[in-house]
Amino acid sequence: MRLKLLIAYDGAPFRGWQSQTTGDAVQDHIEQAFTRLCGHRIVVHGAGRTDAGVHAHGQIAHADIAADTLPFDKWLPALNAHLPRQIRIMRITRPPADFHARFAARGKIYTYRIWNDVVLPPHELGRAWHFTHPIALPLLADCARMVQGTHDFAGFAANLGKTERDTTRTLSEVRIRKTGPLLTLRFHGDGFLYKMVRLLTGTLIRCAEGRADPAWITELLTACGRKKTSFAAPAPGLYLTRVLY
Amino acid sequence: MRLKLLIAYDGAPFRGWQSQTTGDAVQDHIEQAFTRLCGHRIVVHGAGRTDAGVHAHGQIAHADIAADTLPFDKWLPALNAHLPRQIRIMRITRPPADFHARFAARGKIYTYRIWNDVVLPPHELGRAWHFTHPIALPLLADCARMVQGTHDFAGFAANLGKTERDTTRTLSEVRIRKTGPLLTLRFHGDGFLYKMVRLLTGTLIRCAEGRADPAWITELLTACGRKKTSFAAPAPGLYLTRVLY
Numbered sequence: 001m002r003l004k005l006l007i008a009y010d011g012a013p014f015r016g017w018q019s020q021t022t023g024d025a026v027q028d029h030i031e032q033a034f035t036r037l038c039g040h041r042i043v044v045h046g047a048g049r050t051d052a053g054v055h056a057h058g059q060i061a062h063a064d065i066a067a068d069t070l071p072f073d074k075w076l077p078a079l080n081a082h083l084p085r086q087i088r089i090m091r092i093t094r095p096p097a098d099f100h101a102r103f104a105a106r107g108k109i110y111t112y113r114i115w116n117d118v119v120l121p122p123h124e125l126g127r128a129w130h131f132t133h134p135i136a137l138p139l140l141a142d143c144a145r146m147v148q149g150t151h152d153f154a155g156f157a158a159n160l161g162k163t164e165r166d167t168t169r170t171l172s173e174v175r176i177r178k179t180g181p182l183l184t185l186r187f188h189g190d191g192f193l194y195k196m197v198r199l200l201t202g203t204l205i206r207c208a209e210g211r212a213d214p215a216w217i218t219e220l221l222t223a224c225g226r227k228k229t230s231f232a233a234p235a236p237g238l239y240l241t242r243v244l245y
Numbered sequence: 246m247r248l249k250l251l252i253a254y255d256g257a258p259f260r261g262w263q264s265q266t267t268g269d270a271v272q273d274h275i276e277q278a279f280t281r282l283c284g285h286r287i288v289v290h291g292a293g294r295t296d297a298g299v300h301a302h303g304q305i306a307h308a309d310i311a312a313d314t315l316p317f318d319k320w321l322p323a324l325n326a327h328l329p330r331q332i333r334i335m336r337i338t339r340p341p342a343d344f345h346a347r348f349a350a351r352g353k354i355y356t357y358r359i360w361n362d363v364v365l366p367p368h369e370l371g372r373a374w375h376f377t378h379p380i381a382l383p384l385l386a387d388c389a390r391m392v393q394g395t396h397d398f399a400g401f402a403a404n405l406g407k408t409e410r411d412t413t414r415t416l417s418e419v420r421i422r423k424t425g426p427l428l429t430l431r432f433h434g435d436g437f438l439y440k441m442v443r444l445l446t447g448t449l450i451r452c453a454e455g456r457a458d459p460a461w462i463t464e465l466l467t468a469c470g471r472k473k474t475s476f477a478a479p480a481p482g483l484y485l486t487r488v489l490y
Contacts, residue, residue: 008366008367008368009367010367010368010370055367055368057366057368076363076364077363080364085365085367085370086367086370087367088364088365088366088367089364090364090366118321119321119325119333119334119335120330120333121253121302121333121335122253122254122255122300122330122331122332122333123253123255123300123302123372125255125330125331127368
């Protein structure tokens with residue numbers, strides 16, 4: 001029986017989503033919880049491989065378990081009882097038999113949070129990028145419009161050799177919201193390269209604070225990876241908000 | 246020269262506001278920061294003595310320092326540089342010479358946060374009371390109306406001997422808001438007895454989940470302390486939101 005899990009986690013205590021030999025990735029903890037309940041190793045397939053320190057409100061994963069292991073409604077409390085409190089299974093459903101958390105995903109939404117003020121309030125510690133320089137919002141909006149659409153994002157990716165060969169992605173929207181000192185950038189795309197959201201955010205902010213020319217963004221988008229940005233916004237500001245199927 | 250400080254803190258790492266012999270209260274940390282900058286002991290007077298684990302977005306304190314210690318605009322960064330990141334001075338102003346953070350306060354606003362759902366998402370860990378039983382909102386609103394107004398709140402206080410003799414207070418409003426699973430109770434009063442907000446919240450919720458008769462609230466309000474409630478909501482859900490002058 002296949003289970004579809006909606007997962008939330010605080011990224012701070014873990015070495016990212018993807019299983020590590022050290023066993024301290026989010027995937028490891030969830031697999032260990034399943035393994036304890038099932039008595040044998042269970043593999044959990046996640047939709048997105050978030051980096052160390054990156055948070056998730058809406059990670060999706062699937063796992064296959066023997067139907068007679070537990071009554072369906074016991075899985076949620078049983079898994080959570082075996083997980084650290086910084087990882088919570090928020091909901092479990094039964095997807096179609098051929099559902100695959102990663103391959104069935106049509107897109108994702110990532111949110112990047114920036115606290116743009118002199119002092120970072122304690123409740124934002126580890127949850128936002130504390131950025132004290134002024135950010136020009138109209139300029140940020142212009143830059144965000146430049147990266148929207150279908151582009152070769154190789155200039156906004158790290159470790160490309162290890163991941164996809166096709167580096168063309170479609171960002172259907174980069175939505176910017178400002179509420180007091182809190183600036184959020186919401187990226188809705190059909191897929192994301194490694195570190196793409198953090199590199200996009202870092203580079204957009206670099207331009208919007210006046211320290212880089214927005215024309216550089218066009219260069220990065222048209223150079224097919226021959227030019228690359230290295231301005232990655234820090235991991236703790238990033239959230240995997242939703243996986244779209 | 247008197248400084249008025251607006252202070253925010255995460256209550257989790259500290260033993261409350263008030264100075265402890267162990268030196269790990271919020272007041273201790275701020276006094277230590279001043280002392281380092283001034284070279285001699287400085288006393289900081291806070292408006293409200295929050296308990297261990299209770300948070301603050303809007304604590305107010307004052308301190309007297311020699312006018313030539315530092316230029317006025319250096320105090321904010323200098324103090325924050327000497328404080329743990331879970332304590333932040335958010336703003337410093339120069340009040341009238343006779344301003345007293347505690348005695349000049351005309352009232353306070355406390356907010357209590359309850360996460361009323363089966364699973365507590367990781368980002369609410371230590372920031373809300375995780376309450377899984379259903380809460381009847383109309384009943385909660387009725388109970389909240391009962392405690393509004395001027396009453397002897399001795400039945401909703403702990404350790405009275407050590408604090409005020411006059412236990413009459415005016416709660417001008419108890420505002421209830423529900424946004425998804427997040428239930429907030431906002432208490433606006435002219436003053437609060439020790440543990441009063443947590444005892445009010447615990448008792449209101451006890452009634453609103455149907456485990457106590459709301460008539461009990463009337464008894465508690467009219468018994469002048471001869472009857473007392475012991476249902477205190479846990480500290481990590483409570484926030485000192487604002488001090489009113």
